[in-house]
Amino acid sequence: MKEKYQVKIIENIEEVCVQVPGSKSITNRALLLAALSACRCTLHGVLFSDDSRAFLDCLMKLGFQVEADEDNKKVCIQGTGGRIPNPHASIFVGSAGTAARFLTVMLALAGGEYELNASPQMCRRPMQPLLKILSDAGVELEYQGEEGHFPFKMKSDSICIDEVTIDTSVSSQFASALLMSGVIVKTGLNIVTCGDRTEGAYIKMTLKMMEQFGIDVVKERNIYRIPYINTFGRKEYQIEPDVSGACYFYAMAPLLKTSVIVKNVHMDSMQGDIRFLEALKQMGCTLSDEKEGVRISGKKLERYPGLHISMKDFSDQTMTMAVLAPFAQSETLLQNIGHIRFQESDRIKAILTELQRMGIRCEEVPEADGIRIYPGEIRKAEVETYEDHRMAMAFTLIGLKTGKITIKDPMCCRKTFENYFELIESLYI
Numbered sequence: 464m465k466e467k468y469q470v471k472i473i474e475n476i477e478e479v480c481v482q483v484p485g486s487k488s489i490t491n492r493a494l495l496l497a498a499l500s501a502c503r504c505t506l507h508g509v510l511f512s513d514d515s516r517a518f519l520d521c522l523m524k525l526g527f528q529v530e531a532d533e534d535n536k537k538v539c540i541q542g543t544g545g546r547i548p549n550p551h552a553s554i555f556v557g558s559a560g561t562a563a564r565f566l567t568v569m570l571a572l573a574g575g576e577y578e579l580n581a582s583p584q585m586c587r588r589p590m591q592p593l594l595k596i597l598s599d600a601g602v603e604l605e606y607q608g609e610e611g612h613f614p615f616k617m618k619s620d621s622i623c624i625d626e627v628t629i630d631t632s633v634s635s636q637f638a639s640a641l642l643m644s645g646v647i648v649k650t651g652l653n654i655v656t657c658g659d660r661t662e663g664a665y666i667k668m669t670l671k672m673m674e675q676f677g678i679d680v681v682k683e684r685n686i687y688r689i690p691y692i693n694t695f696g697r698k699e700y701q702i703e704p705d706v707s708g709a710c711y712f713y714a715m716a717p718l719l720k721t722s723v724i725v726k727n728v729h730m731d732s733m734q735g736d737i738r739f740l741e742a743l744k745q746m747g748c749t750l751s752d753e754k755e756g757v758r759i760s761g762k763k764l765e766r767y768p769g770l771h772i773s774m775k776d777f778s779d780q781t782m783t784m785a786v787l788a789p790f791a792q793s794e795t796l797l798q799n800i801g802h803i804r805f806q807e808s809d810r811i812k813a814i815l816t817e818l819q820r821m822g823i824r825c826e827e828v829p830e831a832d833g834i835r836i837y838p839g840e841i842r843k844a845e846v847e848t849y850e851d852h853r854m855a856m857a858f859t860l861i862g863l864k865t866g867k868i869t870i871k872d873p874m875c876c877r878k879t880f881e882n883y884f885e886l887i888e889s890l891y892i
Contacts, residue, residue: 467870468869468870482726484704485703486706488665492668495566497696499544501542502697505537505538508536508701508703509538513559514879521554521556524549526547526552527541527548544693551575552578556580567617568640569647571597574619579616592630594611596624596641600622602622603617626653631659631663634802642680649691657685664734664735664777703727703733704725713725718761718863720761722758739783743761745768767791768793770796771798772797797836817844817858821868841867843867848870
């Protein structure tokens with residue numbers, strides 16, 4: 464793939480039918496739960512990407528027996544019941560936020576001496592709330608750079624922790640990390656959640672997967688009681704297709720006035736981004752859950768309305784909603800997205816900068832914790848991606864509609880969807 468990708472216009476496409484990789488969120492949770500379990504677990508439908516390969520590499524550095532079969536999208540992991548085979552290790556999590564948060568907590572609660580490093584991008588992302596909890600519990604941290612960030616050394620031995628409070632506002636991954644690894648705390652662990660995403664989609668996904676692996680979590684209001692158990696696990700686990708990745712294709716339905724089906728994506732998915740399909744329905748698309756997968760059709764649309772919509776439970780699709788907005792009949796207001804400033808890039812700033820670069824009027828709306836985007840004419844532009852896979856994939860859609868967009872650093876999408884542009888190319892055939 465070249466350093467820049469000139470997106471060609473697509474006209475009069477009758478149907479889009481694609482298959483997307485496995486879910487990153489489910490893959491990385493399944494990797495952690497399988498490693499913590501007491502079973503040899505075979506994961507099917509695994510996403511192989513920069514993030515998941517970083518997670519797998521970390522597990523192998525920690526001494527876990529891992530067999531990866533990329534051709535068949537399969538990984539076998541021998542769980543060790545909460546024990547780290549190599550309790551003196553150095554790991555590199557790359558740019559994977561899930562690996563960074565999940566493995567940090569697992570290693571702290573399991574005990575040992577570790578050196579943890581990450582990519583420059585991940586070193587800029589917040590870790591302080593999680594690291595403070597661990598430090599208060601007796602984990603020794605020695606920062607190699609900025610305090611509260613990667614890289615750091617960590618020593619953990621006989622820590623004292625039975626209840627923690629975690630704010631979900633910055634990242635729900637902090638809560639998910641504590642929920643899953645809390646199972647190895649021998650006294651059990653109570654997790655008190657606060658903030659605006661205490662029952663967010665990703666926390667619900669974590670709890671559902673814990674249940675699937677045999678961990679019974681008791682919930683009382685905003686308190687989760689995690690039992691100590693070292694005998695849980697399962698021999699097989701099927702990972703859902705990535706709904707986040709599917710949404711870029713589903714967005715083509717109203718944008719290109721076509722019909723889109725993504726194989727094996729169904730409305731009963733545990734992934735929060737399935738809500739995006741409901742948003743497309745609000746725009747006037749038709750939705751049908753068929754045997755092959757969900758079909759979204761925008762064939763009968765002339766234009767679609769701009770939505771005023773909370774993105775709190777499917778914020779990874781903020782960029783996808785944003786690139787549909789210039790072609791809507793009315794303004795679009797995307798609300799409750801403040802936390803996306805702290806992800807792979809400052810996504811609010813990135814969206815506004817790139818839309819303004821192509822001549823679209825848009826603005827931040829502090830009282831809605833969001834952004835407003837107005838309909839407008841697209842002018843030719845080269846889109847900066849900020850090393851952010853979702854910026855690259857979402858803004859490609861504007862190019863498919865207009866032919867006026869060039870994507871810089873297109874292969875940053877390898878983080879979660881390394882054949883994205885191959886699938887885009889297949890649409891021209």
